[in-house]
Amino acid sequence: MKRSRFPYIVTAVVLVFFYLPILILVIESFNASRFGGAWRGFSFRWYARLFHEPAIWQAAKNTLLIAVSVTCLSLILGTMSALALHRFAKSRIQRFHYTLIYTPLVVPEILMGISLLMAFVAVGVRLGMLTIVLAHATFCISYVALTVLGRLQDFDFTIVEAARDLGATSWTATRRVLLPMLAPGLAAAGLIAFTLSLDDFVITFFVAGPGAETLPLHVYSMIKHGATPLINALSTLLLAVTFTTIFLSQRLNKSGALEGGQ
Amino acid sequence: MSMRASGRGLFLAVLAVVIGWTAACGGGAKGPAVLHVYTWSDYIKPELITRFETEHACQVVIDTFDSNEAMYAKLKAGATGYDVITPTSYMVSLMKAQDMILPLDHALLPNLVHVDPEYLAIAIDKKMEYSVPYMLTNTGLAYLKSKVENFEPTWAMFGREDLKGRMVMLNDMRETIGGALKYLGYSLNSVNPEELEKAKDVVLGWKKNLAKFENEQYKTGIASGEFVLVHGYSGDILQVQAENDDIAFAMPREGGSLSCDDLVVAKEAKEAKLAHAFINFLHDPDVAAQNTEFIQYLCPNKDAYPLLSEAIRGNGGIFLAPEIKAKCEVLADLGADNALYVKVWDEIKAGK
Numbered sequence: 295m296k297r298s299r300f301p302y303i304v305t306a307v308v309l310v311f312f313y314l315p316i317l318i319l320v321i322e323s324f325n326a327s328r329f330g331g332a333w334r335g336f337s338f339r340w341y342a343r344l345f346h347e348p349a350i351w352q353a354a355k356n357t358l359l360i361a362v363s364v365t366c367l368s369l370i371l372g373t374m375s376a377l378a379l380h381r382f383a384k385s386r387i388q389r390f391h392y393t394l395i396y397t398p399l400v401v402p403e404i405l406m407g408i409s410l411l412m413a414f415v416a417v418g419v420r421l422g423m424l425t426i427v428l429a430h431a432t433f434c435i436s437y438v439a440l441t442v443l444g445r446l447q448d449f450d451f452t453i454v455e456a457a458r459d460l461g462a463t464s465w466t467a468t469r470r471v472l473l474p475m476l477a478p479g480l481a482a483a484g485l486i487a488f489t490l491s492l493d494d495f496v497i498t499f500f501v502a503g504p505g506a507e508t509l510p511l512h513v514y515s516m517i518k519h520g521a522t523p524l525i526n527a528l529s530t531l532l533l534a535v536t537f538t539t540i541f542l543s544q545r546l547n548k549s550g551a552l553e554g555g556q
Numbered sequence: 557m558s559m560r561a562s563g564r565g566l567f568l569a570v571l572a573v574v575i576g577w578t579a580a581c582g583g584g585a586k587g588p589a590v591l592h593v594y595t596w597s598d599y600i601k602p603e604l605i606t607r608f609e610t611e612h613a614c615q616v617v618i619d620t621f622d623s624n625e626a627m628y629a630k631l632k633a634g635a636t637g638y639d640v641i642t643p644t645s646y647m648v649s650l651m652k653a654q655d656m657i658l659p660l661d662h663a664l665l666p667n668l669v670h671v672d673p674e675y676l677a678i679a680i681d682k683k684m685e686y687s688v689p690y691m692l693t694n695t696g697l698a699y700l701k702s703k704v705e706n707f708e709p710t711w712a713m714f715g716r717e718d719l720k721g722r723m724v725m726l727n728d729m730r731e732t733i734g735g736a737l738k739y740l741g742y743s744l745n746s747v748n749p750e751e752l753e754k755a756k757d758v759v760l761g762w763k764k765n766l767a768k769f770e771n772e773q774y775k776t777g778i779a780s781g782e783f784v785l786v787h788g789y790s791g792d793i794l795q796v797q798a799e800n801d802d803i804a805f806a807m808p809r810e811g812g813s814l815s816c817d818d819l820v821v822a823k824e825a826k827e828a829k830l831a832h833a834f835i836n837f838l839h840d841p842d843v844a845a846q847n848t849e850f851i852q853y854l855c856p857n858k859d860a861y862p863l864l865s866e867a868i869r870g871n872g873g874i875f876l877a878p879e880i881k882a883k884c885e886v887l888a889d890l891g892a893d894n895a896l897y898v899k900v901w902d903e904i905k906a907g908k
Contacts, residue, residue, distance in 0.1 A: 327799060334799070348602070349618065408633055415634030500630055504592035504637040505617040515597035515620035 316533065323526035340527040350528065353512040357492060360423060360508065364430040364491040365484050371431070372438025372483060373476070379439065380446040395440065398433040406433065407500035414501060421503025429501040430494060434487040441486060445479030589614040591830045594627065594638040596620060596817070599691070600838075601850035608837050614830055631656060631822070639825040640834055642817045645680045646889040648687045651820065657686055658821040664832035667839040674881050675856040679816065680888060687818035688835050691853040694814050694876065694884065695731050696807040698793040703784040709806040709872075711739035713785060714762035724777060725762065725787040727769035729901035730887050731813060732759060735787065738810045744885040747893040756900045760907050769905075778803060790873035794852050797873070805873035811883030816856070848874070 326337035344350065375395065382388045398406065410429045411421075419425055453475070457467040473480070495510040502511060513525055589612075593600075597620040605616050619638070621627040624647040631638075632654070643651060651657050662668060668684060681687045699707055704719065714723060725732050734744040736755035746752060767783060777783040779796045790805060797803050819838065821831045837843060844855040845863035854874050861869070869875045876884065890897070 349597070408629070411630070411633045411635060415636075421635055421637055499621075499626060500633065500635070502619070503635070504594070504619055505590075507619050511622075512597060512620055514622035517622060 319526050320530050320533070323523065323530045325523065327523075340523040341531075344524055344527050344531075347524070349507075350509075350512060350524075353507045353509045354528075356423065356506060357509040360426050360430065361488050361491040363427050364434055365488045367427065367431045368434035368438045368487045369480060369484050372435045372487075373442050373480065375435065376439045376442035376446060380443060395436050398436045399440075403494075403496040407497040410497065411500040421501060421506070423503075423506040425501045425503060426498055426506060426508065429497050430491040433497070434490055437486045437490060438483040441483035442476065442479050445476055449475065587615070589827055589830055591616045591640065591827050591834055592638045593618045593640045593642075593834070594621060594822075595640075595642040596622075599642065599817075599851060601847050604837075604843055604846060607843075608834060611837075612830065612833055614827075616834075636822070636824040637826075638822050639827045639831040641820050641822055642690055643820065645687070645689075645816050645818055645886055648818050648820055649680060649889055652681075652686050656823050658823055658825065658828060659685055660688065660821065660835075661832060664829065665836045665839075667836045670839055670841050670844070670857045670859040672856040672858040672861075674858075674878055675814075675816075677882070678814070678885055680886055681818070687820045688839065689816045689856045690819045690838065691817045691847075691851060692814055692856050693816075693853050694790045694807060694812060694873070695726070695788065696790065696805060696812050696872065697785065698778055698788050698796075698803055698805050698873075699785045700778065700781065700802050701804050702802050703781070707804075707806070709809050711735050711808045711810055714765060714787075717765060719785055720765045721767050722782075722784040723766050723786065724768055724770050724774045724783050725759075725766055726774075726789075727771045729897050732769065732787070733897060733900060733904075734813050734885075734887065735759075735808070736762075738808065738812060738883075738885075741810070744811075744813055745888045745890065747890065747896055749896065752896055752900050756904055759904050763904065763907070791853065794871070794873050797871075805871065807872055807876055807880045807884070809880065809883075811880065811885065814881075814884045814886050816886060 327334035736758040841859035844857035844860035
């Protein structure tokens with residue numbers, strides 16, 4: 295039987311649709327022209343300029359610090375709430391909690407941004423990095439909880455019971471059995487939280503305080519002067535870092551798995 | 557992922573966060589005074605900030621916004637901590653009405669004597685009670701020198717039939733109807749229905765020769781030669797000029813619109829005195845000239861003008877001749893009268 299070519303064609307079309315814009319951005323970052331469109335020769339001038347922009351690097355540092363903090367915070371809180379929701383799903387108050395976890399996913403961003411800002415102002419919290427972390431964690435917890443809940447849906451809790459039977463304390467069973475089994479779900483949830491925090495603009499704009507500028511805020515403001523090539527160069531660098539990290543982590547995972555198998 | 561590896565990874569992540577936060581917050585401890593400036597990105601030459609920091613033994617922290625409206629919404633909702641802000645003039649009027657900015661203490665601003673009186677004559681806050689003009693841009697005509705014969709700096713160019721289909725005007729009712737009002741000798745901010753009616757007929761006449769009303773593509777359009785004459789913002793045109801020497805910018809002799817970003821001090825400013833010192837610093841003629849060369853917008857400081865390079869002084873997109881500047885106007889916020897313009901603009905868009 296001859297294999298259908300259709301899946302390959304669809305894959306190719308989808309790949310082009312998803313990645314062509316990114317490829318164009320990467321190519322444009324090497325274009326000497328300030329305006330996209332006309333090719334005026336290969337050049338590193340935007341990368342050179344990028345290294346003379348301390349404001350961008352400060353913003354990048356802030357963004358990463360916030361993203362890592364948000365990931366840790368929402369992973370811990372989100373996983374805990376997922377476990378609680380899964381175990382006690384039957385009670386009425388728990389069904390209400392389940393709805394509460396969903397709410398941040400459906401509330402419009404601008405509403406969330408303004409209301410968080412007003413809440414912070416009312417309580418008297420000084421706006422800054424901390425308020426951004428709190429705001430991001432507010433919606434990231436929901437994504438983490440839902441991702442982990444999905445993982446728990448087909449989780450075999452008899453394994454945990456077996457560990458307890460064999461004399462493990464509750465803490466040991468959680469640490470040595472439950473968490474390792476959940477690890478792929480936790481990794482996925484962490485990545486989602488990290489990316490959401492990294493590129494959020496609307497909520498961040500409202501809750502950011504003086505001296506706590508993130509990369510998305512800075513990039514939007516750069517548009518007034520139309521310095522888009524700098525943004526292209528910056529995005530290309532970010533892409534390179536992301537791809538390297540993913541590649542390295544896969545390599546590490548593979549070698550870790552081999553060691554474990556021996 | 558083995559348990560030990562993930563445990564180590566988590567530990568490292570937490571350690572990184574702790575170190576990062578210590579580093580980020582360490583600077584916030586008792587030290588030199590910190591001035592918080594809320595402005596557009598790339599809007600002050602970095603070397604000048606360093607100079608101000610040394611001269612006043614303080615630290616300047618810059619945060620950026622991307623639109624007047626977003627900045628206003630954020631401050632209105634209660635965000636504080638900014639000392640100096642640079643909104644556009646129309647937004648200054650609104651912020652003043654809402655009691656969001658401080659009146660300026662002129663005793664702390666000796667450099668205000670350098671501010672261009674010709675600009676102040678047409679500014680909204682003529683006495684600089686609440687705001688000091690910082691950077692001016694204008695809206696005018698850009699054309700290809702090799703393709704447009706007998707160019708004259710006038711709005712009447714849009715009536716030239718030999719350029720039919722190769723010209724573009726802005727898709728912005730205030731700018732385009734404003735051009736027609738200026739052409740007829742009226743004010744850009746006219747709310748007289750008769751004058752607006754006449755302006756409508758003028759724009760309808762021009763519309764026959766236009767390729768379209770458009771705000772973004774006109775830049776690439778004139779750079780590639782698709783259009784030979786466009787109505788555009790000077791900031792945009794200056795960027796295209798850097799790539800195509802054939803493009804020239806001119807202000808119509810009847811006058812046109814100016815837009816100015818102003819320096820204001822926020823009501824809740826913690827460092828109001830330092831904020832005044834900063835505004836005063838930016839109007840030092842030498843500083844103003846350096847800033848203009850860097851940002852390529854004009855700081856309206858009359859004593860800085862002689863210090864500007866020939867390239868800046870010769871560029872109609874940056875430097876306006878006094879007699880033309882006198883005829884220009886700043887677009888004012890019309891409030892409820894805006895509806896008059898919306899109606900005329902709808903008729904223009906629908907008309908043949």
